[in-house]
Amino acid sequence: MSGPVVVLGHIEKRYGGIQALRDVSLSIRKGEIHALVGENGAGKSTLIKVLTGVVQRDGGRILLDGQVCALESPVQARAMGISTIYQEVNLFPQLSVMQNLVFGHEPVRGKLGFLRVREIRAMATELLNRFGLDIDPQAPISGLGLGQKRIIEILKAISLDARVLIMDEATTGMSQAEIDTLFDIVRDLKNKHVTVLYVSHHLEEVFELADRVSVLRDGALVQTLDIEQTSVEDLSRAIVGRDVEQVYISAHDISGDAVALDVSELQAPKMREPISFQVREGEILGITGVIGSGKTEIGRALFGVDPITGGSIEILGRMFTALTPQKARDLGIALIPEERKTQGVFSLLSIANNIIMVNMKRVLSNKVFLSSQKRRKLGQEAIDLYQISPKNCDIPVRNLSGGNQQKVAIAKWLMAKPKVIVLDEPTRGIDVGAKVEIRRLIIEQAKQGVGVVYLTSEFKEVLGICHRIIVLKKGKIAGILPGQDAKLDEIAALALG
Amino acid sequence: MRNTLDTNQSWSSKILEMLSGELGLLIILVLLVVGFTFASEYFLTSRNLLNITRQVSINFIVAVGMTFLLLLGEIDLSVGSTAALVGIVTASIMTATSSFTLAILGGLSAGAVVGLIISIGVVYGRVQSFIVTLAMMGIARGVGYVWTHGYPISGLPMRFGVLGAGYVGSIPVSSIVALAVFAVAYVILNKTKHGLYIRAIGSNPEAARLSAIKITRYRITGFVATGLLAGLGGLLITSRLLSAQPTAAMGMEIDVIAAAILGGATLTGGIGTIHGTALGALIIGVISNGLNLLGVSPFYQPIVKGLIILFAIVVKQRSK
Numbered sequence: 001m002s003g004p005v006v007v008l009g010h011i012e013k014r015y016g017g018i019q020a021l022r023d024v025s026l027s028i029r030k031g032e033i034h035a036l037v038g039e040n041g042a043g044k045s046t047l048i049k050v051l052t053g054v055v056q057r058d059g060g061r062i063l064l065d066g067q068v069c070a071l072e073s074p075v076q077a078r079a080m081g082i083s084t085i086y087q088e089v090n091l092f093p094q095l096s097v098m099q100n101l102v103f104g105h106e107p108v109r110g111k112l113g114f115l116r117v118r119e120i121r122a123m124a125t126e127l128l129n130r131f132g133l134d135i136d137p138q139a140p141i142s143g144l145g146l147g148q149k150r151i152i153e154i155l156k157a158i159s160l161d162a163r164v165l166i167m168d169e170a171t172t173g174m175s176q177a178e179i180d181t182l183f184d185i186v187r188d189l190k191n192k193h194v195t196v197l198y199v200s201h202h203l204e205e206v207f208e209l210a211d212r213v214s215v216l217r218d219g220a221l222v223q224t225l226d227i228e229q230t231s232v233e234d235l236s237r238a239i240v241g242r243d244v245e246q247v248y249i250s251a252h253d254i255s256g257d258a259v260a261l262d263v264s265e266l267q268a269p270k271m272r273e274p275i276s277f278q279v280r281e282g283e284i285l286g287i288t289g290v291i292g293s294g295k296t297e298i299g300r301a302l303f304g305v306d307p308i309t310g311g312s313i314e315i316l317g318r319m320f321t322a323l324t325p326q327k328a329r330d331l332g333i334a335l336i337p338e339e340r341k342t343q344g345v346f347s348l349l350s351i352a353n354n355i356i357m358v359n360m361k362r363v364l365s366n367k368v369f370l371s372s373q374k375r376r377k378l379g380q381e382a383i384d385l386y387q388i389s390p391k392n393c394d395i396p397v398r399n400l401s402g403g404n405q406q407k408v409a410i411a412k413w414l415m416a417k418p419k420v421i422v423l424d425e426p427t428r429g430i431d432v433g434a435k436v437e438i439r440r441l442i443i444e445q446a447k448q449g450v451g452v453v454y455l456t457s458e459f460k461e462v463l464g465i466c467h468r469i470i471v472l473k474k475g476k477i478a479g480i481l482p483g484q485d486a487k488l489d490e491i492a493a494l495a496l497g
Numbered sequence: 498m499r500n501t502l503d504t505n506q507s508w509s510s511k512i513l514e515m516l517s518g519e520l521g522l523l524i525i526l527v528l529l530v531v532g533f534t535f536a537s538e539y540f541l542t543s544r545n546l547l548n549i550t551r552q553v554s555i556n557f558i559v560a561v562g563m564t565f566l567l568l569l570g571e572i573d574l575s576v577g578s579t580a581a582l583v584g585i586v587t588a589s590i591m592t593a594t595s596s597f598t599l600a601i602l603g604g605l606s607a608g609a610v611v612g613l614i615i616s617i618g619v620v621y622g623r624v625q626s627f628i629v630t631l632a633m634m635g636i637a638r639g640v641g642y643v644w645t646h647g648y649p650i651s652g653l654p655m656r657f658g659v660l661g662a663g664y665v666g667s668i669p670v671s672s673i674v675a676l677a678v679f680a681v682a683y684v685i686l687n688k689t690k691h692g693l694y695i696r697a698i699g700s701n702p703e704a705a706r707l708s709a710i711k712i713t714r715y716r717i718t719g720f721v722a723t724g725l726l727a728g729l730g731g732l733l734i735t736s737r738l739l740s741a742q743p744t745a746a747m748g749m750e751i752d753v754i755a756a757a758i759l760g761g762a763t764l765t766g767g768i769g770t771i772h773g774t775a776l777g778a779l780i781i782g783v784i785s786n787g788l789n790l791l792g793v794s795p796f797y798q799p800i801v802k803g804l805i806i807l808f809a810i811v812v813k814q815r816s817k
Contacts (some may be wrong), residue, residue: 329709348700
C-alpha cells in the first residue's frame with residue numbers, strides 16, 4: 001500500500017437551507033477498497049457528486065495524488081481518472097459490447113471518422129481477456145444480464161485509465177452469483193492498483209469486500225475504521241447514531257380496536273414476497289427498510305396503481321382482490337406518492353386546482369360546471385387548515401417551496417377525508433420546520449381515527465410517530481417493533497443485517 | 498454588478514414574456530392589419546374582413562380539437578385526411594338519400610369513428626399518437642381515393658351550400674359555427690372538470706393517475722372530439738364547394754398545428770388556450786389573405802408561414 005490517492009479536506013456543501021455535507025475530511029489510499037456507508041440523506045450521494053464534479057462544493061479542498069484540483073465538471077473528473085458506476089446502467093443497449101467499451105474514444109481513420117473496426121475489436125477482446133471474461137465483444141448490450149452490464153461499465157472505466165473507481169450501490173438488483181463475479185473483478189482491480197470507493201447499504205458486502213470503511217451521518221463524517229477492527233453491530237450503531245437529535249412527538253393511544261385496513265398475503269408484480277399486516281383505526285404503522293426493500297411497491301399495490309396478483313385487501317368490512325386508483329379513492333384510501341414533483345403535484349396548476357383534483361364533486365354545480373367560488377373556497381380552506389404558504393390559492397404550485405408543495409400534495413387528499421392514508425417518504429427533501437408540521441398533520445389525522453401507513457427508507461423518520469414499525473428486508477418482513485421503545489440500532493440491525 | 502445584470506435580464510425577459518403571451522399575439526395581429534391596410538386598399542374593407550373570418554373559421558374549428566389534444570400531450574396529423582373523408586361520406590349519403598340530416602350526421606359520425614380508431618391505437622395499442630395519426634393520415638386519404646376512384650363527388654344541392662358559403666345578414670354562417678365551437682370549447686376547458694382534467698393529464702400524467710383520474714377516458718374523448726371537429730371542417734369545405742374532393746384539405750394539419758402552437762400550446766402538454774388558438778388562426782389567416790391581395794405568388798406563402806412559426810417558437814423559448 002502506498003500513500004493516499006484522494007484527500008478530501010473540510011468539504012462543505014449546502015442545498016438552500018439544508019447542510020448536505022459539513023466539514024468532511026477523508027483520505028483514500030492508493031489501491032484500497034474504501035467503503036462509504038450511511039443512511040439515506042446522510043450525504044453519500046452528495047459526496048460522490050462533489051468528487052465527480054456533478055455539483056460544486058461550497059468549501060474545502062480536494063487533493064488528487066497530492067495535487068490540488070478544482071473538479072468543476074464531470075468531464076474534468078473523468079480526465080483526472082475518476083470514474084463512477086451508478087445504480088442505473090449507463091450503457092447504450094442497442095450498441096455492441098465493443099462499441100460501448102470504446103465509446104467516446106473510438107480509434108478512427110481519416111477526417112471523416114471511419115471507425116477502425118478491427119482495432120476496436122482487438123482492444124475490446126484484450127480488455128475482456130485481461131479479466132478472464134467470456135463475453136462476445138460483438139454481442140449487443142441489451143442481451144446481457146445486469147451483472148455483465150455492470151462489469152462492462154467497469155471495463156469501460158478501466159479503458160479510460162480510471163485510477164479511482166466510485167461504485168454507487170452497484171449491486172442493486174443483481175443475483176448472488178453475479179455479485180460474486182463482480183467482486184472478483186473489483187478485487188482484481190485492487191491488484192492492478194485501482195482505488196475503489198464502494199458505496200453500499202449492504203453491510204455484508206462491505207465486510208466481504210472493503211479494506212476500510214467510512215461512516216457518514218447527517219452530512220458529517222462519523223469515523224473511518226479498518227474493517228478488521230469493527231463488527232456489523234458497531235457499524236450499524238455508527239450509521240444511525242445513538243443520540244440522534246429527533247423531532248419526537250409521542251404517539252397517542254389508539255382509542256378502539258377497529259381494523260381500518262387488513263392486508264393479507266398481498267402480492268403485486270414488483271413485490272418479491274407476499275405480505276400481510278393490519279392497520280387499526282387511529283394507528284400509525286411505519287414500514288421501513290433500505291431502498292429496494294419493497295415499501296414503495298406495497299403503497300402502490302394498496303392504491304391499485306400496480307395490479308394485485310395475489311392475496312387481498314379488506315377495508316370497511318369488504319374484501320378486495322383487485323383494485324384501481326378510482327376504486328381505492330372511492331373506498332377512502334389515499335396515496336401520497338414518493339416523488340413529489342413527478343407524482344404528487346401538478347406544478348403548472350394553481351394550489352386551488354391541485355386541491356380540487358380529488359375533490360371534484362365538492363366544486364361542481366349541476367354536476368358539470370366548476371364553480372370558481374366553490375373552488376376558491378375549498379382552496380382557501382386547505383391553505384388555512386394545513387398552513388400552506390403563500391396564502392393565495394391562485395398561485396401555481398411550482399412557485400412554492402418543497403415543503404409547501406408537499407403540503408399541497410397531502411392536503412389534496414386530506415380534504416377528501418380518507419379512512420386510510422398511505423404516505424411514501426412524506427418528509428423527503430424538505431426542511432426541518434416543514435417536516436415537523438407534516439408530522440403533526442399526520443398525527444392529527446390518526447387522532448381522528450384515520451389509519452395511517454407511513455412508508456420511509458430513512459429509519460429515524462419512523463421513530464417518535466409510529467405505533468408499530470415493520471422493518472422490511474429484501475421484500476420480506478424482517479421484524480415488527482413496538483413504536484414506543486424502538487431503537488434506531490434495532491431497526492438498522494433488522495434492515496441491514 | 499450582479500444586481501444590475503439581474504434587473505436588466507428581468508426587464509428584457511418581462512417584455513419577452515408579455516410578447517410571447519396573448520397580448521403579444523394581439524400586437525402582432527394589429528401590426529399585420531395596419532401593415533396590410535397601408536399596403537393594399539382592398540384589405541380594410543368589410544367584405545374582405547368577412548372573407549377572412551370565413552377562411553379562418555374552418556382552420557380554427559379544427560385547431561380547437563388540436564388544442565385539446567396538445568393540452569393532453571397528444572397530436573393528430575390526420576385531420577386533413579379526415580376532413581376530406583368526411584366530405585366524401587357526406588356527399589355520398591346526400592346523393593344516395595337526398596337527406597341533409599342523414600348526410601350530415603353520417604359524415605360527422607365518420608369523423609368521430611376515425612378519432613375513435615386513433616384513440617384505440619394510442620390508448621390500448623400503446624403507440625405514440627404521432628405514429629398512429631401519421632398512419633391514419635395515409636389510411637383516411639387512401640380510403641377517400643378508393644371510394645371516389647379519385648374523382649370529386651359534385652352536383653350537391655344548392656341549398657347545402659348555406660353552411661359553407663351562406664350568410665346570416667352579412668355574417669358568414671361558417672363564422673357563426675366557429676363562434677359556437679369557440680364558446681363551447683372555452684366553457685369546457687375553463688369551466689368544467691373535463692377541461693381541468695385534460696390540463697392536468699397533459700401537465701403530469703403520472704400525478705393524474707395517482708389522483709384517481711381515468712386518463713384513458715379523457716384521451717379517448719380528446720381524439721374523438723378532434724375527429725368530429727375535423728369532420729365539421731370537412732363538411733364546411735364540401736358545402737362551400739358543393740363538391741367533395743378526395744384531395745381536399747391537403748396539408749391542413751400544418752395550418753392547424755401552427756395556429757395552436759402560435760396561440761401558446763406546446764407539444765409537451767398541459768399548456769394552451771382556446772383564445773390563444775383563435776388569435777393564432779387569425780394571424781395565419783390574415784397573412785394568407787394579405788399576401789394574396791399583394792399578389793404574392795402562392796408558392797411563397799408556405800415559406801412565409803413557416804418562418805412566422807419559427808419566429809414565434811424562438812420568442813417563446815427565449816422568454817422562458
